Amino acid sequence: MTDLERRYLRLLAAYPADYRRARGAEIVGTYLDLAQPGRRWPAPADVADLVRGGLRQRVRASGVIHLVPGVRLAAVVALLTAITLAGTWTVLELHPAPPNSGEPSVGPFVSLGIVTWVGWLLAAAAQALAPGRWHRRAVALAVLLTVALVPAAALTDLPRPPLFVLLPQLGLGLVALGSSRERPVSLRVTPLVAAVAGLAFAVSSTSNSFAWTYRALTAELMLQSAAVAVLVVAVLLAMGLALRGDHRGGWATLILLTPVGLLALQPLAGAADGSPAAFPPSWTALAATAGLVALVGPALLPVALAVRARLARPSTPGRTWNTPR
Structure with a gap:
């Protein structure tokens, strides 16, 4: 067995065990036939394709048919929210503080x-x-620009x-990447x-x-209003679609x-820090809360998938007192 074949076999761990046993050799053989002579590592496109295919098969195996449509629905809501906020922040950028204020x-x-x-x-x-x-x-580029602001500001010493x-814009952008290519x-x-x-x-x-700056109360209220709006829209979509037997709104x-x-x-x-509403929370509380949200939020999805798969698994009738030995 070559190094390339062994590495392709390791990537098959993304697929369910039953699927690997049934079609693993066929999948690896296809990638090996298409690989360039002398290659020792799988191509990045092959890695992405295998991981994406494995996740798709795991979703199908769990019986969750509405997850992918739910991802696409969430992407639409996230994209509209991110672009609305970007439009607001663009106008905000056109109103710097007066030159004599000492603000950079x-x-x-x-x-x-x-x-x-x-x-x-x-x-x-x-x-x-664009097609x-x-x-x-284009969304991926906007996400990269959002991430690049932090090191760019540190290197240039500019505000x-x-x-x-930035963090909510990044979170919305990452969800927006799940949008479908086929769009009405x-x-x-x-x-x-x-x-x-x-x-x-x-x-x-x-x-x-x-001069409306990012430290103004208006910016904080804008973000909080956006949070309430996104949550309300998502819940209403989930309830409305559920009435038709469509559960993609719940996943979204x-x-x-x-x-x-x-x-x-x-x-x-602020609630975690115990500070009054009139005072901003400490940097430690902000960092801890952001880390907790970034960890707990994504972790809920695999937990929900595991629960859904367990509920969808047929139950085995146990022995009753009337069952003969």
């Missing part, structure tokens, strides 16, 4: 965040104009949006509508004479719990 700025903008928010608005345009394989790449603004026209245009709504809301809330709600927790990071951290 990046030219005519509040911070480096303007680059990221414009990237999200371009992702909204890509949803309407399926490109619209997710950036605070982490309580209404879903392709809706992100543009969300971007315009965010821009319009921010314009109506700011003025040239009022479970997936969206992590972004909702990050959107409500300030009040959650």
Whole structure:
């Protein structure tokens, strides 16, 4: 057995055991036939394909037929929320503090965040104009720009949006990556509508004479309102779809719990810290709460899958007192 074959066999661990026994040799043989001569490691595309296929088979084996549609539904809600917030933050960036206030700025903008928010608005345009394989790449680029803000600000010593603004945007973006390539026209245009709504809301809330910074109460209220809105929409979708026997809304709600927790990071951290509502929570409380949300939220999905698989497993009738020995 070659090193390449052994490594492909290890990747088969992503598949259920029964599926590996039935088709494992066939799958590995196909990848070995397509591999370039002399290759010792599986290609990255092959690794992604095997892991994705294994997860798909595990979902099918568990009997959860609505999970993938639930992921796509959650992606739509997350994308619309992220782009609406990006539109709001874009206008916010156009209102830096006065020069004599001593507040740092990046030219005519509040911070480096303007680059990221414009990237999200371009992702909204890509949803309407780009083909399926490109619209997710546009969202992925916006997510990377969001992550890159932290090291970029540290290297340039320029201001950036605070982490309580960036973390929910990152969480929403990661969920939005699960969107489907096949999209009706209404879903392709809706992100543009969300971007315009965010821009319009921010314009109506700011003025040239009022420097609205990320530390303002308005930004915190915006995030908390978004958290409530996303949760309410997800629950209503879950209830409405469940009446028709469609459980994708429930899975979408479970997936969206992590972004909702990050959107409500300030009040959650304040409750954990025990600080009054009028005072911001400590950095330690914010970091601990963000870590807890990032761990517990994603962990709920495999737990729900395991519970669903156990409930779907046929029960074995046990012996009763009337059963003859």
